[in-house]
Amino acid sequence: MHIRRFNRIQRLSHLFLVVTFLIQSGTGFGRLYITTDFGRSLCRLFGGYEAAIVIHFWVGVAMMAGFGGHILYLLKRIDRKDPVKSIMGPDSLVPGPQDGQHMFQRILWTFGLGSHPKLDRWAYWEKFDYWAVFWGLPLLAVTGVMLRFPVWTSIILPGWVLNIAALLHRAEAILAASFIFIVHFFIGHIRPTSFPMNEAMFSGSVHLEEAIHEKPLWVERLKKDGKFEQQKAKPPALWYRVLYYIFGYTALGFGLYILVNGIIYGRYIELH
């Protein structure tokens, strides 16, 4: 039996983020490493050095539009009758003191000391994933626009701010890509509980046994609130599963290609 974990808007948002993030990584790292063979081959994929920046800029604009849409979605999801509960409650991604507790408990569990924490709908690492993107996107967008329009920027800001913007844009991009391609991919694909792929974000549902194992408090809460029956979902169709397995592994392969080459050719580039 499956229970629904993500709705259609959330899944589409994730899919949009995956596609745009990979394009931004390809074009961005292609330009960053342009003095190396790796950078040139990446840029060639996107039509060359000049075409890459045009794609990078417009995909960035699309990402910001998506981010704006996401903010509207969040505002719509806030329960006006009880905003505090909907913002700080267990269905919210806003971190709370229990997340720190869970993290500490889970670290102890990895050493064999104590039991695994009983998690609710969102685990602390999932919240970290979410907020990393949430603050990273505007930072990349603002610095990206500044670098794309340096003359306009310098009308109101001194030129040295562009040096800082370039540094922040690159450093944040490296941080985001390395986190996604190492930690997020490991959690989503490689770790024993997820291997060969955590399907929840694509299928929208999880197997009940998986939910009870990973998020027991969430299942208990659903049953207690009488929402369990509503959350029941059909397992995904075979063709759909094959499709997102291919997509997921393509994304994983592309990410690892950038990560490995980025490390190998890292000595030829500078962060600033």
Next chain:
Amino acid sequence: MRMRVAYLGGVLPVLMSLSLLLTVLPEQVLAQGEVTSKIYRYRERVASGYYEGYEVSPRRQRARVAIPGTPRGTFPFGTASSAVRLRSRLPDSHRGLKFYERTTCIECHPREARDLHSTRADITCRQCHGPEPIAAIDHYYSPMNSIRRYAYICSKCHEGATVNFADFYVHEPPAGSLETWKSFPVLFVAYWGMLLLLVGTLAFFVPHALMVGARELTETRAFRIPRLITGHLFESLKQGFRSNKGKRSKKKKARADEGNNAH
């Protein structure tokens, strides 16, 4: 009436904040303040080499005779002082260098050749620093002097460049070095801040994820879930394959039957 209230309540605060903002923001300098007409400019100034006094006068910068590292005003003026010069203020910044004619810029300035302008835009040193003798960047009459750099150098490629724009460090100092802490502290702080964030995030989450993975390996329960997922996938694939196989064999059988019937 309501419209008026809405207007007064909405538009006026915005206008007031904007005017407040204007007082806070630095004064706008129009692009190429010195260059009112490019054609006349070129004909009368650049081509002739004649500049108005206001364009080349030192303004706030005073002629400076200094010994690097010695606080101003503490060294005595004397006959020998006239020989003391800072290279960044000489009309020929390379004056007196031995074997200068046989050297290239990169031999003495290797780091300067690795910035974005050189590596990405293929800009050569001469395109900005001009022909020999290369005037020092702070020399009064140098086009690289910060009072006119934006108009004479930056605007060649970045049309509309302002005085602010020329503040961009083309030859950035190494962001992580202690010298940068003195010359460009914001860059130094941004660099180390981001590096710490990057290293800190990965230093926590990579071992954490690996340890969780290792711990899950010891849990038999954890293995049931992937088996649950893949098992279903493989079963579905198998079933799909079998049903297709069944369909194909049925079709074959039907064709054979048709053939037999025809005979």
